[in-house]
Amino acid sequence: MVSSLFNDTLLVNTQSHDYPIIITQNSDMGAQIAPYIRGKQVLIVTNDTVAPLYLEPLQTTLSHDFDVAVCVLPDGEQYKNQDSINQIYDVLMTHHFNRDVTLVALGGGVVGDMTGFAAASFMRGVDFIQIPTTLLSQVDSSVGGKTGINHPKGKNMIGAFWQPRMVLADMSTLTTLPARELSAGLAEVIKYALIMDADFLTWLEEKLPAMMALDLAVLGEAVKRCCSYKAKVVAQDEREAGQRALLNFGHTFGHVIETHEGYGNWLHGEAVAAGMVQAAVLSEMLGWLNQSDVIRIKNVLAQANLPTTPPLIATETALGLMGHDKKVKRGQIRLILLKSLGEAVLTTEFATEQLRDVLTPATC
Numbered sequence: 438m439v440s441s442l443f444n445d446t447l448l449v450n451t452q453s454h455d456y457p458i459i460i461t462q463n464s465d466m467g468a469q470i471a472p473y474i475r476g477k478q479v480l481i482v483t484n485d486t487v488a489p490l491y492l493e494p495l496q497t498t499l500s501h502d503f504d505v506a507v508c509v510l511p512d513g514e515q516y517k518n519q520d521s522i523n524q525i526y527d528v529l530m531t532h533h534f535n536r537d538v539t540l541v542a543l544g545g546g547v548v549g550d551m552t553g554f555a556a557a558s559f560m561r562g563v564d565f566i567q568i569p570t571t572l573l574s575q576v577d578s579s580v581g582g583k584t585g586i587n588h589p590k591g592k593n594m595i596g597a598f599w600q601p602r603m604v605l606a607d608m609s610t611l612t613t614l615p616a617r618e619l620s621a622g623l624a625e626v627i628k629y630a631l632i633m634d635a636d637f638l639t640w641l642e643e644k645l646p647a648m649m650a651l652d653l654a655v656l657g658e659a660v661k662r663c664c665s666y667k668a669k670v671v672a673q674d675e676r677e678a679g680q681r682a683l684l685n686f687g688h689t690f691g692h693v694i695e696t697h698e699g700y701g702n703w704l705h706g707e708a709v710a711a712g713m714v715q716a717a718v719l720s721e722m723l724g725w726l727n728q729s730d731v732i733r734i735k736n737v738l739a740q741a742n743l744p745t746t747p748p749l750i751a752t753e754t755a756l757g758l759m760g761h762d763k764k765v766k767r768g769q770i771r772l773i774l775l776k777s778l779g780e781a782v783l784t785t786e787f788a789t790e791q792l793r794d795v796l797t798p799a800t801c
């Protein structure tokens with residue numbers, strides 16, 4: 438579909454440093470990011486799906502001014518682990534790169550999270566830049582500095598808060614993204630509406646068809662709105678002491694699904710979608726949402742081709758996996774639930790029996 442050019446820049450203010458999110462189309466990626474590279478060494482980290490699509494022009498442009506190395510990782514959530522981080526370190530060491538290096542993440546959230554973690558830990562911290570190429574990474578993972586890898590028993594269990602120097606979201610990259618991955622990104626977009634802005638939910642209900650038809654102007658508008666919400670939250674609570682936890686809506690349930698089903702079998706966004714329904718059902722049990730709200734949530738997720746029911750997981754197994762959630766405090770599971778559409782809270786105001794009911798197959 439032909440659409441008008443989208444161009445916008447947002448600023449993220451954090452205690453670490455401020456950085457821009459450039460949202461654009463058909464960009465010369467190398468030229469866009471070059472001004473934010475402070476040394477002469479660059480390591481581009483990508484994967485074997487994204488490399489054939491977008492690596493060559495980026496590498497060529499950067500090679501005019503920088504000493505550029507490349508690390509191509511295997512594609513998949515199942516490779517978001519220490520082996521991949523070691524591969525990044527190996528390339529950095531082989532090239533004798535030092536604290537002047539800037540790591541460039543070219544890919545989706547998996548590449549971005551791992552590149553950020555490698556940057557946070559190599560020589561105790563070097564610069565990195567995010568070039569997110571999935572909708573999910575453009576609306577969420579490239580912003581805010583949560584970096585890391587999975588443990589076999591839990592998602593993102595090892596990591597660091599480490600902010601990028603800049604984020605370049607080129608909407609044109611979405612034209613090659615598989616439809617299932619676009620839908621996975623829409624889950625995080627819908628998440629922002631449910632936790633922060635009921636008017637945005639209404640906007641989405643109208644605009645989802647255009648987004649799914651790859652109208653880049655509408656997608657760009659959605660990316661801008663989501664990044665603005667996230668930038669605002671991260672500016673107030675960079676390290677998740679409080680308010681930032683709201684961005685975890687659906688994730689305590691969703692991470693259980695991803696871990697239990699085997700990393701990569703349920704996409705992150707798919708698991709979060711089903712998890713948001715579970716959280717909404719629990720919110721309804723508490724009298725905070727009404728039945729029509731829950732139906733509306735299920736409908737908007739279904740409209741985006743997302744699952745609204747979790748896979749079969751034994752209740753005790755799910756509770757055991759939930760125990761690893763990073764929001765657990767003094768042994769107590771804390772959940773993000775909805776007080777109303779557009780308003781989320783971090784809470785322990787639910788009975789364990791209610792949580793068990795939600796986790797019991799067929800309740801949602």
Ligand SMILES: NC(=O)c1ccc[n+]([C@@H]2O[C@H](COP(=O)([O-])OP(=O)(O)OC[C@H]3O[C@@H](n4cnc5c(N)ncnc54)[C@H](O)[C@@H]3O)[C@@H](O)[C@H]2O)c1
Nearest residue numbers: 486512545546547570571573574577578583610613614705
């Ligand atoms: N750090 C954060 O704040 C944060 C936020 C949300 C999600 N995450 C993490 O992000 C990950 C999910 O990210 P994702 O949904 O981007 O998945 P992903 O990185 O696995 O990318 C999805 C798939 O699309 C491919 N791909 C990427 N760009 C493409 C393009 N332009 N054209 C064609 N194919 C392309 C990838 O190779 C992969 O196969 C999870 O690990 C999740 O935990 C992190």
Ligand SMILES: O=C(O)C(=O)C[C@@H](O)[C@H](O)[C@H](O)COP(=O)(O)O
Nearest residue numbers: 577581583592593681684685688763
């Ligand atoms: O940025 C955040 O904060 C989020 O929680 C965004 C989530 O969408 C993202 O999936 C994040 O990686 C989950 O973090 P975790 O701390 O639960 O691992």
Ligand SMILES: [Zn+2]
Nearest residue numbers: 625688705709
């Ligand atoms: Zn997420």
